[in-house]
Amino acid sequence: MDKLDALRRRLERELPALLEHHRVPAAVLAVAVGEETATAAAGVLNLGTGVTATTDSVFQIGSITKVWTATLVLQLVDEGLVDLDAPVQRYLPELKLGDAAVTVRQLLSHTAGFEGDLFTDTGPGDDAVEKFVATLDGVAQLFPPGELFSYNNAGYVVLGRLVEVLRGKHYEDCLREYLGTPLKLQQFSPNALDAIRFRAALGHLEPEPGADLVPAPFWSMLRSNGPAGSSLAMSAADLVAFARMHLAGGAGVLSAESAAAMVERQVSLPPLGIMGDAWGLGWELFDTPAGQVYGHDGNTIGQAAFLRLVPESDLVVALLTNGGDAMGLYADLVPALLKEFGGVEVSLPPRPPEEPEPFAADRYLGTYASAVADLVVSQDDDGRVWLEQRPKGTAAELSSASKSELVLLEGDTLILREAQGGIHLPLVFLGDDGTGRARYVHSGRATRRAE
Incomplete structure (x- = not known):
């Protein structure tokens, strides 16, 4: 497609300056329309080694992993092994949450209501997910299941354990067998041991605000949080292949019914402006006047990833970064590409008013x-x-x-x-x-x- 060829050449010219402006060491951007893709890379994967980024470089995708976990769960639904509206304890009887009524659907849509930002190190072994779930005994229940949306990392580790138990295999092996292999992914790394086989990006951090970026002290977060997004890494091409499968109604990897169910609105979000308007079964949903956009973002230690899909235009945009002002880079690139190739306009995060109005603060203190x-x-x-x-x-x-x-x-x-x-x-x-x-x-x- 001539338009995508022109875009690739434009990105190759403009991306280096944008990275410098936003202090992002490296990025890979892929724009796919149908079967055609334009990909551009720029920058340095590791400021300590000077290895340059290429279009096949591997970056961590962070919480975009949750959509992969959700896909593994919906495959189990397709096979009649899971009922979305059944309590998750039906499948994990050893799980002792604060409310035994929490369902699989509520875990997928972040409405389970228990404390979710739990990052317990249960070791580097293949049993890390199993051990993590055992630590949830008596975890605080913040609100009744289904009452409202509250992003829940721990809930997705529970879903990863659900996959392990019903498949009889470790989570990372399930990623490889049920998604990596059928999608023919080429640079696909469920953990650090896999990632070192490829041209892998390292995250970068600011020791203090405004300071020069330095390489992160370690490559990935805890293995125990793998199903929530602590370690899965891949190239932009592999992330696009996964997204295309969803745009194609599952493409044999997932049933058309389950692919459609994943983008059905399950819960609306408070008016934040920094996330989607609603959540499906794994996917983050964005309302626009021209139609639905869905996707997910991901953050790990010094890396950030962004994925957007526009079904009506068969469009995928994926941006992978390894530090700096990744959100600023996203804002300069992705909304314009969604409008140019997808005909949709997505809002940017809100900014404070120049002259704020006074308000009564007692309710908030x-x-x-x-x-x-x-x-x-x-x-x-x-x-x-x-x-x-x-x-x-x-x-x-x-x-x-x-x-x-x-x-x-x-x-x-x-x-x-x-x-x-x-x-x-x-x-x-x-x-x-x-x-x-x-x-x-x-x-x-x-x-x-x-x-």
Whole structure:
């Protein structure tokens, strides 16, 4: 396709300058329309070694892995081995969640309601997922299953264990056998031992805001969180092949009914502006005037990945990066490509108003606690409202405490005045604790008031 050839040449010219502007060491961008693909690469995969990026380089896809896990689960549905609306404990009787009624569907759509940002190191062995699920005994139930959306990493590890038990194989082997092999993937790496066979990107971090990027101290996160996205890596071409399978109605890997079910709206999200408008069974759904867009984003240690599909245009856009302002690079590239080749317009993350309006803060003040951080909302003597983020556990090893001003965006949504990681984080305050104060603060995850 002449248009895609022209795009490839344009990207090869423009991508290096965009990487420099956003301080992204390396990126690979693939745009596929039907069976034709334009791919461009630029930058350095590892600032410590100087290895350059090529179009077949392997990057981690982070939480995009969740769509792969969901696909493995829907294959089990196709075979009559799983009922989406059955309690997951039917298949994992040893699982002791806070609410035994949690269903497979609720895990897939992030509505299970239990504490989800749990990153317990259960070792590097093949039993890491099994051991992780055993640590969920008595995990906090934040809200009744099905009540609202709250992004849940641990829930996807449970789904990975479901796949292991019903297949009688380890999760990574299931990825290879049921997705990698039938899709004929060429640079596909479920873990670090596989990734070293390829031209693999390393993530990069800022030791402190504004500092020069440095290579990440390790390549991947914990093996125990593999089904949620801690280690799966691949080339942009392999990610596009997976997306094309879904656009083609499963293409023999998944039934057409299950492929369609994965993009059916299961739950609407609070008005965040940094995620989709709704969630399906694995896929993140974006509402646009011209039709549906779906996809997923992923972040690991110093790497970020973005995937978007436009079914009406048979379009896939995949962007893989290894540090810096990846969201800024996404904003400069992906929305314009979706409009040019897919005829759809997606919104960018919100920004704070230049002249914020005053607001009554009493409903929002207090401490909201999760396993990974305490979020403290306070007001100073001048009436300004502040968010203090205090990481805990593993998160405290990767980030430090921060304090940022919050201003009113709209309704019950406040937003950080200063950007973090290229995003002005919005916070939606939900519910009532019985005294008129918000019960939850929501930033993709619902964090419950502690005081």
